[in-house]
Amino acid sequence: MTDKTILEKIKAIVTPYVQRKEGLEDFSDSTDFITDLKINSANLVDVILDVEDEFNIEIDNTSMEGMLTAGDAKRIILTKMES
């Protein structure tokens, strides 16, 4: 799975929870879930659970805390998929 595919999948996962739709227009590694997309902390949990299902991985509390941007999420997904 390429970086670009993963990023597209992340974008599709977060879309239902996004409160600031303009934030999706230039979705990239640096897109911050909270400041750019205005996703609340409760919906961020749903994002994580959807990421787990989509990529068949398990995300622990430490990884969750480090998942602030789409790029962070992509790196964590890649690391978990390798292990």
Place this chain on the structure above:
Amino acid sequence: MNFDSIISALPYTKPFLFVDNILQIDGQGCTGTYLFPEDSHFYKGHFKDHPITPGVILTECMAQIGVVCLGVFLLNNLHDEKKITTEDIQIALSSTQIDFFLPIYPGEQVKVVSKKEYFRFNKLKCAVEMFNNKNELVCRGTIAGMMKV
């Protein structure tokens, strides 16, 4: 953790405590009851000369029994070295989706039954149902909140 200590750890008091008894609780869900006193303040205004329990109050009752009581129980299991008290708990409602089927009048007792969907990263999401004293479905839906100590 016994039923009384769960209720006493709840961060609510009258007139906004909507839990009388817990009937059953385990890692998967909670069942409890509440009797809506006839002199509850909201009956004076909801509705004029025609008191019916507001849907938001039914929702609150479902949240307190179905989600918060269960959350206190689950948090206590995670931190079994010390008993959790009201001061320890941080709590916030995050979402509700409820369908209503029957009214609840002043003086009626309800039973709330919840089933945990998940409790992860401090978010507890439950499927919750409320029944009247004839065991008829009053309302049902999904309630989620953030809970941590």
